[in-house]
Amino acid sequence: MSPDELVYLGILAVTIPIGFLFRYLSPPVKQGAALLLGLCITIATCQVHTLHSLVTILGTWIIIKSNWRKASALSLGWTFLYLLFFRLVTWFGLPPPTPFANAIQLLLTLKMVSLANEVQSFHLEKKKEVSSFSKSPVIGGLSQEPSLYEIVAYSYCYVGIMTGPFFRFQTYVDWLRQPRPLELPGWVPCLARLTWVPVYGALFLTANSYFPLGYVRTEDFLERHFFFRLFYMTVVFFVFRMRFYAAWCGAEAGCISAGLGCYPEGALSKPGGGPTVSYSPDPDSPVVYDFKTIQNIDPYNTDFSVKVRHAMRYWNMTVQWWLHHYIYPNTPFQAYALKAGWTMFISAYWHGLHAGYYLSFLTIPLCMAAESAMETSVRAKLGPQGQHAFDWVHWFLKMRAFDYMCMGFVLLKASDTVNYWSSIYFIIHVIAVACILLGRLMRGGRREDRMSGKEGKGDGVKIEDVREKAE
Template sequence: MIPLSEFIDRDYAYIAVVAVSIFLGGFTRKIKNVETKKLFTFLVGFTIVSAFCGAEVLHSLITIIIGTLLIKQCSNRSMPKMVFLFSFLYRIFFCLSSFFTSWRDDRNLANGIQLVLTIKMICVAYEVDDFRRRQANENAHANGHSNGVGNGFTNNHNNITTMDKHKTFPLNEEPSYFDIFCYMYCFLGIGTGPFYRYRTYHDMIFLPQHISKPLPAVDHIISRLSILTMLIIVSVGGGMLFGVKEMKSDEFYERSFFYRFFYVLPIGAIGMSRYGVIWFLSEFGFAMSGLGVYPETMKPEPGRGPTNFHDGNDDIWGKKIARGLQYSFESTRNVYIVQGLTAKTYAKTFRWWNCTVQWWLAHFIYASKLFSGKPVFIRWLAVAIVSAVWHGFKAGYYFSFVGMTYVAFAEFLLLSQVGARLNKNARVVFDLVHYLLYKAVGIGSFMTTFSLSSYSDVMRYLASVYYGIYGVATASIILSVITSVVFSMIPKETVKREKTE
């Protein structure tokens, strides 16, 4: 089987996939029969995977078949952990296979598809586990007993904390083998994201016709076209003038230090824009299909879905459309350009980027009981390492994600130990320098190391700019420590008087 990637560049292949999603998304919304809609989303998705991956479609089949068997055949409490372990181990095998076999072809879409399938499989396993626990608890209460497995909508997973901000809209029935296969191979977001939970997919499949017909999907798309146009201009126009390929040439390193140091600015803008374009187009396909749409009163959030819900509200829409009903598409929104640009810190900028996957990481890694009680920095580091491993075994991923934690930690120290102690005039200068180095250069460096990928290319560049943002971060930590020590020796009354003046 010869994949289409042999004839189509990978970037164009992604565009083709999201174009199909937008076109067929509207058709999906019009299908009345639930089983027909499931089958249609499955067949289109499987066709896309087969067409763009060739023989490597076997990777997705192995992931889905074994993962589904574990979910359906294992009824003990360790089931979701087993699925988590299997999914990530197979993801690691998939990434490593490119080093010891010729079967892997980085030109096709198999890597992107495996990325999405890995976290979807883990998520549906925990959703099923939560459903079983709630059912067991309800049966126990009905029999006059309490088995302590959790209640209501607490999502009391055996390795997930039960903080309110991590509660999710639960399943109202356990999915069948066919349901899980359809969810995993659903053509919407396959290989491109954004990520969405099984419950979100379920609600799209069961979207009633009295809601799907008047759904303002086109209006939602039109409202976001201006930002998409800006992203396309930056991506295409900037790509004609700047590129990572230049950074791999000898001529690049003959340029001045300042040219090399600030070259990450356009690389960051171009890279972020390209991902933004793909995600925006994918979201348009979601909107056309009705995936991720909920009443605004349910206050849905990216990845997580509805946050304002209560027992017995599985009838999301009701039989009649309420006058003035407002719709929300936030469940599948993956990037917030304006909020990201205006965020004041390096760390907060990333909160508005790849938001659906960030929810997955926050829910399954950051809030995991495995790290309960651990310092925030340790949880950040755990999230960064899982993110890097999830992406693969190219050095650039580790410089980007693990390095991001180091830079964020340095920024926190700099702001709290140095910035907070400056007077108003000095703070203006400090904020400008901080924005340039951490926001602009920092974000650009993240995307640059991610794009350069190989250890030799990353290290060659970093060495030529005295390790760039990592050098800045190290200097910030040293300055913060010195400032903290010096100010600890000065009487507090003197510090307050000088800061006021």
């Protein structure tokens, strides 16, 4: 493990037991202590680069106070432009930020955009209440506009400050105001989330030692057999998954120990967003709680979902919620493929400026288009056994697609990514394009059959098309 990874691990290891102590604190003390601990972590790991996060926070506060009506768009523009400056600071003669400062800046960007949207929604709903003389039905909305201190406290709250998960300001406020935090579940769900962390960690260290990423960049690697080169991306993605499974499960345990994101199951909480319905528990019945609001990873569904689009929902789940609510609905396009492409472009930009991010993320819409084409033109025409076999092949190709895209994500440079992809003949791009072309040819044949009166069992394809678009 690298020194930076050891620091991350140390912070996680310390914050998990500390979280249980926060359950004993009153709301004001909890808020101040969480802020103080978060600032200590930030200053200790970022030093002077702490100023970047502070400037981002102050800029967002100014936007909220001066123009709440456009706070959503202005905060997105401000934080993303500052993210660009943050990554290009060496051009201005400033020292490069530490990896820890980068991690904090990434999560802070999500928080500030979400906060601006929450404040904007609060004022809009407040105006509706005044005009209609009725209480707003919005679930999980703010009850008042936060002060500068509250914004700073939310921004530097120690819980997940570097590793995530992302959580909304309202989730943070609910955490501070929990009426009986000591009665909420803690040790059992925390230990349940930590159970597999040693396994993930051991698999990561073992596989990484035998299959180092740097070997891909050597001339010796390019001289190996095609199937070895193809196999290598599978191991690299395995190492990548194990690393993040361990880190995110540990980060979730830190939230659970503090009680952050704990809501009744009846609230139907979503990762990142929190409760989706108003829920008043029966006073005569025991309340069952969950921590879905801060769930960031579902390893089983990530690995075993059949489709690319479905597997993505279970990876970095809180960030997926953020993209779905703040980016996807506001894309400048109408077509699903273009909306997905734009969302993936924004996701790549948020991750960084390395070309590998863009090459990987912009391959996702192509894979989605390919699987939709095959679903509507092939799977819909098969019987139950044929569909079962189709799903297994689909799952296998989905995993290879993620293997393939992961290489761009970890190699980062365009030259390294293209060199590797070319060494395996751009196999996933070729398969995806072939599936799209085959799907169009088969649908073309169906249209000709309908024109000649031979409709038959292809009618179900239209239903499948509607179902896929709804997803």
